[in-house]
Structures are given as C-alpha cells and as structure tokens.
Amino acid sequence: MKLDHVVYFTSKSPVEIVEEQKKEGKHTVVGGRHEKWGTHNALMYVKNAYVECLSVERAEFAEQVDHPLTRLLLHDLKEREGWGTICLSVTDIEQFNEDITNKGFATSGVLNAERRTAAGELRKWKMLFVDQPVSNELPYPFFIEWETPEEERFAQLRAEGILTAENEAMEIRECVFGVEDPLRDTGEWAVLLSQKVGDSNDIRIGNVRLRFVQQDGGKDRLQEVIIQ
Numbered sequence: 001m002k003l004d005h006v007v008y009f010t011s012k013s014p015v016e017i018v019e020e021q022k023k024e025g026k027h028t029v030v031g032g033r034h035e036k037w038g039t040h041n042a043l044m045y046v047k048n049a050y051v052e053c054l055s056v057e058r059a060e061f062a063e064q065v066d067h068p069l070t071r072l073l074l075h076d077l078k079e080r081e082g083w084g085t086i087c088l089s090v091t092d093i094e095q096f097n098e099d100i101t102n103k104g105f106a107t108s109g110v111l112n113a114e115r116r117t118a119a120g121e122l123r124k125w126k127m128l129f130v131d132q133p134v135s136n137e138l139p140y141p142f143f144i145e146w147e148t149p150e151e152e153r154f155a156q157l158r159a160e161g162i163l164t165a166e167n168e169a170m171e172i173r174e175c176v177f178g179v180e181d182p183l184r185d186t187g188e189w190a191v192l193l194s195q196k197v198g199d200s201n202d203i204r205i206g207n208v209r210l211r212f213v214q215q216d217g218g219k220d221r222l223q224e225v226i227i228q
Contacts, residue, residue: 005086006050007052012081018030028043029162109128110128126144136218
C-alpha cells in the first residue's frame, strides 16, 4: 500500500489550473475527462504520487451519477474549493476489499474506472470506496489498482514530459487532516489500513505521514499537503 494521489476540489477548469500553476512555476498538465462521471482534472506529478485538481465538466452528468468521489466533490464545492481526500494504491484490490469487509467495513465493491486523456488515450483502473454518507465528517481514503504497473506508468510519464526532473525532485511528505476528534479518526484509519498509530495521532504509509490535528467546527477534511 502507498499514497497514490491527493485530491483538490476546484470550480476551475483544468486549463485554468494549468495556467495558474505555470505562473507559480509549477509544472501541471491537463489530465483528461471522466466521461461517465461528468468530471475532468489537472494533474501535477511528483516523485512518489500526484496531485489531482478535480472539477465538474458536465453538471447534468455529475449530479445524476452514483459515484462516491463525485458526490463528495459536489457536496464540498457548495461551500468552497479545497482539499478533499486522498487515494491509496493497493496491489490486489479484490483481496483488499475482502480484507476490510471482514473487519466490518461496508464498501462500494470494486468499481471499474477510466479517463480519456487530453491526447485521446484511455487509461483504466479499479477503485474501491468505504461506504459512508457524504457529510462534514472525514471521508475515509479511497483505493485504486491501476491496470498498468507504476514503474511502467511513471516511465511513460517521463517520456511524455508530464513528470519532469524538477517535479521528480519533490515528494509528498505529509497529509494533515483537520478533525474534531484526532484520536478517534487515527484509530479508525489504523484499523482500516492495518497500520500502527504513532505518538502524535499519525500513521505512516511508506514515506508519507498521515497526521490528524484538532479543529473546532467546519468540515473534517484534508487540510494541508506538504510537498518538499
């Protein structure tokens, strides 16, 4: 298991995001379209993961689909833009689904997913969500298994100029979650992910620290992503 990507919810189009990030000296690219969900994205890859800026492309599709991430996007954008959630990659998503179901977590079941890239190519993967209503409570991470192995995907990203040497010098080091009850949420995530809880309400996934900090009021959400 490792961090695959972090998701930022925005009302801006991928082209707007790319131009905005370019002015800040950050290499970001138009990702593509999730045709079945009515969404599209911009992507910034770093050495160990990537940042996905997700927005609505076709509201008439997005508002009708029964897709957990799309529902969370629509819910959060009613208030403001901001960090939404994280995605972790697993090597055998069917087995992982069975494992967490045996722990008592209800799930979406394994879902097939795809994205049409800006170049027209179709990228495919499998996804898994823990069942929970969309609310101001902290969403659990969701899970992914790519059709193509990561080494092969990243080699292709380098060849296409999507993952640059400058970006590959950076890594996502920490994801900070602002929550009402850090002890409770750290414990629940530790059970879900089969990880130990650290001394500071944190969990380690590879070289990435997931840290839960106290906040009063507002949504329990991913609050900060530290990239160095």
